[in-house]
Amino acid sequence: MAYQALYRVFRSQRFDAIVGQRAITQTLKNAIVQEQISHAYLFTGPRGTGKTSAAKIFAKAINCPNSVDGEPCNECDMCLSITNGSQEDVIEIDAASNNGVEEIRFIRDRANYAPTQATYKVYIIDEVHMLSTGAFNALLKTLEEPKKNVIFILATTEPHKIPATIISRTQRFDFKRIQVADIVEHLADVLQEMAVEYEPNALTIIARAAEGGMRDALSILDQAIAFSEGQITETTALDVTGSLTNERMDHFLQACVDQQVSDALMQLQGMLEDGKEASRLLENLLFYCRDLLLYQQAPALLEQEGKQISEGFQHLASEVQVEQLYQFITILNETQQEIRFTTSPGIYLEVATVKLATPATQAVTTIADSAAPDSQQIKVLQQEITELRQQIKHLHVQPKETAKPKNQVRQVASTYRVPRERVNQVLKNATKERMLQVKKIWEDLLDSLSPTQKAMLRASEPKAASDTGIVIAFDYEIICQRATSDPEFSLALHNHMSRFIENYAPESIFITQEDWPSLRNDFLAGNQGDGTLEVEESDNQEVSLLPETEDLVVTKAQELFGDLIKIEEN
CATH class of the missing domain: 1.10.8.60 (Helicase, Ruva Protein; domain 3)
Structure with missing residues (x-):
């Protein structure tokens, strides 16, 4: 006899042999014993959880003359014929290859005839969500007016694709993943x-x-x-x-805990070179972090699962903090979601490794432990911002003749270097249409980012957009610096922008709100035309535009920035 796969050899033949679905099998057995058999059932759930096996066992149990407590005997001719698929009154159909209207009409016509050998004629339709709309309509007619001694069992992994009119005419059983x-x-x-x-x-x-x-x-x-x-x-x-050994996960996470970025990246490279799949690697690391957390909080649960505790595992569990494990699990989970939509998962794995192993991520996780100092610092910053705004307002209301010469104004040093040339390059090619597209999808862009990235972008707004670049201004310089030094943030903006706007994947250029007016004015002053705009210099060396050129400058500004500018009369 030809070799048979294990899942065929050890396929469940009794309700009690179905693993992990106790509530469903007991309900079906009770229905058989009490003779409360419905005309249609819907079995839903992930693949390999026992849906089709339960359907065939149910077909045997209701037709078996020797049934005991709702279980088939599996020895009579009826049970044996259903098991080997030779029973004419139990028809198993694959809807993936028989999804047309004609196939369902053929079934409907055959359902009008009484069973020849069995007590009930049973139709098992697997992957029923693959039926066409016309086929569902044909099936609906049969379910609305069921024939005597005819039972339909529909099985599917995607119940959301089945019309509500079909679901409402069946008894639904949801099979769950097996522990x-x-x-x-x-x-x-x-x-x-x-x-x-x-x-x-x-x-x-x-x-x-x-x-x-x-x-x-x-x-x-x-x-x-x-x-x-x-x-x-x-x-x-x-x-x-294709899973990872405990020793490899010990060494990788130990390097992350010790903040050895180079060592962690080297170990990641070794795992990828050994052919480890990105999704499986992330899944293993997630389970390992979960095991570490359980070992710290409830070690008895791991003992029940038969988890073997190595010395490296024990050492790591004693050293890593609970908050850091929360951080690891969050980063790994976010990366697991991100690699589903990319063809280069290695990049995301490398970024995740850097985040796991850098001190900055640990500082973020421990923010709850230092809430009072941070709150005080925020208050101080808010007070300084208020004072600066008052000073700026006071300078605006001072008479022009009392204003200090420019060379006497004390400049505040800034550690952030303004990307002036890159901004000018975007402004040269900026269009109002691109700007309107960006503004239209801005909220959707925010919702698609991770919580940390979303918080950063909340404190910003787009200022100009061309076909190849976008200028984003942040309210605070520290956030601008953080965004500039975060390659994952720029990559996320690049990917999501191309997803929301067709054929548009701009380079993001970050500046501060404070720098934007000077950048805009310098660009306008340097692009007044080919000599047609005249300027004059006053005694105090301040450059001002002549009245006859102001309209042209305003028009140019409106073309570049659209609704973002506000025209005020001085």
């Missing part, structure tokens, strides 16, 4: 029956890689048996699943 401990127990039973030796931790690795699906777990176990040499070891499971 790791339940998968491990079932895999151990399978290996014991096959007389294959194994290491307990190897089954945990396989169960986690299956992501709640028993069929996936059995498929991975099948590969592990073929790969191993008589015994399934932890190394075998790691190689088959």
Whole structure:
């Protein structure tokens, strides 16, 4: 006999053999015993959680003459014919390849005839969400007027794609992901029956890689048996699943905790060169951080899961702070979401590694521990800003003749270098249309960023936009400096901007609100034309535009900045 995959050999044949779905199987058994059988059922849930197996067991149980407590005997001719798929009154259909109106009409016509051998004629339609609109309408007619002794069982992984009119005419059962401990127990039973030796931790690795699906777990176990040499070891499971060893995760996270950025990046590079998949790598690190957190707070839970505690794991758990673990989990989770939409996951992994291993990230996580000093500092900054505004207002209201000459004004030194040439390059090609596009999607852009990035961009506004660049002005210089030195922030703006505006991926240029007026005025003064605009110099060396040129300058400014400028008469 040809070899059969494990998930076929060990497919559940009784309700009690279905793993992790106790509430559903007990409800179906009670319905059979009490003879409260509906004409249509909808089984939903992730792949490999027992939907189709439960449907076939249900078909056997309601037609089995020797059924006991809602369970089929699996020995009579009826049960055996349903198990091997030869029973004409139990029809299993794949909606992915039979999704047309004609197929469903054929089913509807056959449903008019009574079953020939079984008590109930059962139609099991797998992946029912693949049916076309016309096919759903044809099926709806059958469900509205069900025939006697005809039962429909619809199975799907995407119930949101099924019309509400269909769902409302069925009894819905939601199958959930199977717990790791339940998968491990079932895999151990399978290996014991096959007389294959194994290491307990190897089954945990396989169960986690299956992501709640028993069929996936059995498929991975099948590969592990073929790969191993008589015994399934932890190394075998790691190689088959592409997961990380505990030692590698120990060393990587230890480098992050010790803030050794170079060492952490070197270890990441080594893992990627070994062929570790980005999504699997992030998943392993997330689980490892979760294990560290549980070991610190409730070690008994890890013991129940059979987690093997190494010396490196214990040392790391004793050294890392809870707040830092929260930070690690947040960064890894955000990176896991970001790599879903990129073709270069390695870049995001490198950025995440830098964030995990830099002191700045640790300072952010401990902000709660120093709330009082930060609050006081914020008050001081707010007071200084208020005083500066009053001084500026006082300078505006002073008579012109009493104003101090420019060479007597004390300039405040700034550590931020204004990218004047890059700003001028954007202004030369800036258009009102681009600016309106950016303003239109600005709120959507904010919502798409991470909380930290969103907070930074909240304190800014776009000032000018061309086809290749955008000028963004921040309210505070410290935030401007932070944005300029954060490559991930610029990359996020670049990616999300191209997603919201077609064929538009500008380079972001950051300045302060304080620098913007001088940059704008200097650009206008240097682009008055080819000699047609005249200027004159007053006695105090201040440059002013002649009255006849003011309208031209205002027009040029309106073309560049649109609604962002405000015209005031002096």
